[in-house]
Amino acid sequence: MDHDVRPEPLRGIKRLSLGALSGLLAGYAAIAVAELVSAAVRPESGPVIAVGGAAIDRTPPGVKDWAIRHFGTNDKLVLQLGILAVLTVLALVLGAVAARWRVIGSVGVLAFGVVGALAATSRPDSTSVGDALPSVVGAVVGAGLLYWLIGRLGTFRAPVDRPSEQAETADADAMAARAPGDGATATGAKNEGEEPGWDRRGFILAATAAAAASTGAGLAGRALNGSQDQNAVASRKKVVIPAASSTAAPVPKGAALRINGISPFMTPNGDFYRVDTALVVPKVDATSWRLRVHGKSVRRERTLSFDDLLRMPLIERNITLTCVSNEVGGPYVGNARWIGVRLADLLEACGVRPPSKGGPADQLVARSVDGMTIGSPVEDVMDGRDAMLAVGMNGQPLPFEHGFPVRMVVPGLYGYVSACKWIKDIELTTFDAYDSYWVKRDWAQKAPIKTESRIDTPKPFGRPKTGTVMVAGVAWAQHRGIDKVEVRVDDGPWNEALLAAEDTRDTWRQWSYEWQATKGGHTLTVRATDRTGQTQTEKRTPTIPDGASGWHSVVVTVD
Numbered sequence: 001m002d003h004d005v006r007p008e009p010l011r012g013i014k015r016l017s018l019g020a021l022s023g024l025l026a027g028y029a030a031i032a033v034a035e036l037v038s039a040a041v042r043p044e045s046g047p048v049i050a051v052g053g054a055a056i057d058r059t060p061p062g063v064k065d066w067a068i069r070h071f072g073t074n075d076k077l078v079l080q081l082g083i084l085a086v087l088t089v090l091a092l093v094l095g096a097v098a099a100r101w102r103v104i105g106s107v108g109v110l111a112f113g114v115v116g117a118l119a120a121t122s123r124p125d126s127t128s129v130g131d132a133l134p135s136v137v138g139a140v141v142g143a144g145l146l147y148w149l150i151g152r153l154g155t156f157r158a159p160v161d162r163p164s165e166q167a168e169t170a171d172a173d174a175m176a177a178r179a180p181g182d183g184a185t186a187t188g189a190k191n192e193g194e195e196p197g198w199d200r201r202g203f204i205l206a207a208t209a210a211a212a213a214s215t216g217a218g219l220a221g222r223a224l225n226g227s228q229d230q231n232a233v234a235s236r237k238k239v240v241i242p243a244a245s246s247t248a249a250p251v252p253k254g255a256a257l258r259i260n261g262i263s264p265f266m267t268p269n270g271d272f273y274r275v276d277t278a279l280v281v282p283k284v285d286a287t288s289w290r291l292r293v294h295g296k297s298v299r300r301e302r303t304l305s306f307d308d309l310l311r312m313p314l315i316e317r318n319i320t321l322t323c324v325s326n327e328v329g330g331p332y333v334g335n336a337r338w339i340g341v342r343l344a345d346l347l348e349a350c351g352v353r354p355p356s357k358g359g360p361a362d363q364l365v366a367r368s369v370d371g372m373t374i375g376s377p378v379e380d381v382m383d384g385r386d387a388m389l390a391v392g393m394n395g396q397p398l399p400f401e402h403g404f405p406v407r408m409v410v411p412g413l414y415g416y417v418s419a420c421k422w423i424k425d426i427e428l429t430t431f432d433a434y435d436s437y438w439v440k441r442d443w444a445q446k447a448p449i450k451t452e453s454r455i456d457t458p459k460p461f462g463r464p465k466t467g468t469v470m471v472a473g474v475a476w477a478q479h480r481g482i483d484k485v486e487v488r489v490d491d492g493p494w495n496e497a498l499l500a501a502e503d504t505r506d507t508w509r510q511w512s513y514e515w516q517a518t519k520g521g522h523t524l525t526v527r528a529t530d531r532t533g534q535t536q537t538e539k540r541t542p543t544i545p546d547g548a549s550g551w552h553s554v555v556v557t558v559d
């Protein structure tokens with residue numbers, strides 16, 4: 001080989017492709033390093049989680065509703081995959097750009113680091129600028145790697161040195177060649193002899209090493225983040241919930257009907273709907289968990305540990321939870337046996353009085369470890385209903401997904417104004433002074449659960465046989481109670497359904513109706529009437545701002 005012949009820089013589509021590949025490797029390295037650094041800072045400070053969280057907060061309610069409807073509890077997985085897909089495309093593009101303008105590529109990677117850092121530090125649960133670290137370190141590593149890899153492709157001299165290029169057309173080759181004064185040229189050596197060309201071996205080595213190191217860093221980060229969760233997992237395993245001083249009466253025999261396809265009266269934890277904004281389920285260590293109670297009219301501010309709570313008298317109650325995002329006929333409603341501390345007892349011990357007794361605070365704002373804020377009327381919480389700080393669900397410590405170690409449950413109010421999971425702070429304030437998370441996003445300040453009913457069986461577009469068909473489902477009007485359920489076939493008269501026994505007015509109620517089905521297509525419609533005498537309105541309203549209304553219908557074809 002003639003040592004005087006310096007290898008030419010790589011050009012054309014090959015340069016562009018390897019540039020794109022370099023971008024991908026740099027992006028991968030940046031995310032992996034960020035993941036590793038986030039293990040030292042906080043798992044939620046990683047850029048994907050931070051940007052995802054910021055995206056969730058900025059998603060218009062309509063889109064959020066749409067996402068929940070289409071992806072259900074998978075909406076967050078879809079979002080994370082979406083972010084990764086966008087990042088992949090951006091990394092490829094940045095790499096291709098870097099193949100032409102070396103410095104711009106790296107600056108681009110740094111810019112993404114800034115976006116990640118801003119997202120991480122502006123998260124509501126962020127308490128320190130340290131949360132910027134994963135994004136910053138990741139971006140610096142990624143930018144450096146991209147710069148290095150592009151360098152292996154070789155850099156160009158100023159076009160004046162390359163008269164041969166004049167013949168070339170405006171393809172990528174020529175574009176890459178005509179790079180006067182760009183970063184690549186600037187960093188290239190001034191004199192021709194030192195200018196590096198296409199370094200195939202160096203590129204392959206660096207790319208392979210980078211991919212391997214990134215995978216190692218990413219896996220190590222994952223493992224470290226996971227091991228922090230182990231403390232929380234261990235603390236949950238150790239929880240022993242004392243017997244309640246006020247137990248729930250046994251569920252009446254006739255409350256749970258034995259009908260195929262009806263929602264079970266008690267919803268098992270594993271089947272209980274989940275709605276929250278958390279991209280990563282917070283894993284809170286119960287032994288270090290604290291709840292602060294403070295604010296307007298709190299005469300004795302208190303900070304309680306988990307054990308403090310367990311030492312207080314516990315109540316056990318069956319309460320049906322409902323999400324305001326539940327469409328008519330939708331799945332976001334579930335019934336569980338909760339055990340916890342009566343919230344009113346705790347508030348009274350802190351000197352809090354409800355507005356009706358002259359208390360100055362009309363809003364209780366609950367804050368979670370993940371920065372959620374949920375505002376409930378103090379009056380409702382203290383009016384004698386079984387509002388509680390729940391520690392147990394269906395005989396177990398709360399599952400992590402449902403708020404371990406402690407969450408709020410208030411009968412009769414939609415979850416977004418009552419059911420704060422992973423709670424860590426209770427502040428007494430006023431509705432005038434503070435708007436909680438969803439209220440800032442145009443949902444109503446106050447949202448009692450609307451009277452609703454649902455047909456569980458037959459399923460939509462079901463094909464039952466002629467003769468007796470069991471139509472059955474659930475109806476709910478928490479804290480008022482269900483008085484009557486009626487079923488209508490097509491445009492016929494309303495027929496009173498058979499109501500299962502009532503457990504409490506805070507739980508849903510099953511119902512059934514024996515329909516003498518005739519051949520052909522039919523529409524079944526249900527409506528409920530609550531104990532205040534209010535019959536569910538036929539008027540369809542969207543879920544925003546305070547819950548959907550309307551009658552649930554199911555279309556079937558009888559064979």
Ligand SMILES: Nc1nc2c(c(=O)[nH]1)N[C@H]1C(S)=C(S)[C@@H](COP(=O)(O)O)O[C@H]1N2
Pocket residue numbers: 272273274275276277278321322323324368369370372401402403414415416419420421422
């Ligand atoms: N920390 C936190 N708590 C939260 C939420 C949330 O996003 N974050 N969502 C609320 C909403 S909208 C509902 S309907 C209930 C759902 O409780 P579940 O997931 O246990 O069914 O939790 C409430 N508590």
Ligand SMILES: [Mo]
Pocket residue numbers: 275322323324325414415416
């Ligand atoms: Mo909700």
